[in-house]
Amino acid sequence: MKLSAKHLIVIAGPTAVGKTDIAINLAQHFNTEIISADSRQFYREMSIGTAKPDHNQLSKINHHFIGQLSISDYYNVSMFENEVLSLLKSLFIKYDAVFLVGGSGLYIDAVCKGIDDFPDPAPELRSYLKDILTHEGIGKLQEMLQHLDPEYFVTVDINNPNRLLRALEVCHTTGQKFSEQRLNSQKNRDFNIIKIGLNLTRPELFSRIGLRVDQMIVSGLIKEVESLMSYRQLNALNTVGYKEIFEFLDAKITLQQAVENIKTNTRRYAKRQLTWFKRTDEYKWFEPSGINEITNYLTMTCK
RNA sequence: GGUGUCGUAGCUCAGUUGGUAGAGCAACGGACUGAAAAUCCGUGUGUCACUGGUUCAAUUCCAGUCGACACCA
DSSP: OOSOSOEEEEEEOOTTSSHHHHHHHHHHHTTOOEEEOOTTTTBTTOOTTTTOOOHHHHHHSOEESSSOBOTTSOOOHHHHHHHHHHHHHHHHHHOSEEEEEOSOHHHHHHHHHOOOOOOOOOHHHHHHHHHHHHHHOHHHHHHHHHHHOHHHHHHSOTTOHHHHHHHHHHHHHHSSOHHHHOOOOOOOOSSEEEEEEEOOOHHHHHHHHHHHHHHHHHTTHHHHHHTTGGGTTSGGGSSTTTHHHHHHHTTSSOHHHHHHHHHHHHHHHHHHHHHHHHTSSOOEEEOTTOHHHHHHHHHHHTO
């Protein structure tokens, strides 16, 4: 453990487990602020479908990185890392502990461990490579990568277009192999990091997901999605809760089917989140009802 | 009440001319360093309704029971 008196307390866990409420309680108890690490709550146009904290919740504790972007803004993990680090610098002047709360594992890891620096690829390059994918298929991308970076080619998720596009993008932009630049280096942070994971039994979690999706419909999800219809091609809207309602609005499926699909896709998302967080033993796991245990644990650990 | 059809995985269904069974979806497991609520990979989880009979062997053939549906009364 570092000698620094500053602590970043991470609260992670699957969607719908109850992170928002717990984090607010804890932030009140420790008298501090919350940084959100939720890659879809960044967007101000998406509220109901992302289960953003409501006005009442936001008024209790200062939240950062909620609704600071528009869905048409370009954004990525590296930008998040830099912005959070610079925000932390100023928050740690006022507070000894700050909470980082969310379900986006990659974003949390970028803040905690850092991410290798790559130059930003030109937007034209990205669309050029995407065109190749669309018109010539993934085989062509595989061929290109095998030629440009044979080392990465043998370890890459060969059928995953996103991985191939990214590697090619970096190779082309830098003129060097992706594998030579992706060092997976761990950056040192001048604050201590404490990681808390929240989880429930599967039946409890799945039941909460079902209830929350039903509640979203009641709260006006359809209207929210309808208002975004003309932006549907944007990446931010390639999101559970939005893509299914688009299909309903296209009259491709019934509302009932759309709701079922949202529940199913949310369950799968929750499972992927758990896979991410469980692959390290850095998290100390609690049930969301165990607020007292968490408070005690944090009080002890922060000393 | 009678006749007929059906009963196989969580769901929808296929199949076995008798050698204990397989698809889709769901589910489960995993990967993942600039799209990450994205993207990708892997895995059948089963008293073949029940009870008997025939047979070396029955999920398959036969009988009965139960259940579902349809038609006739």
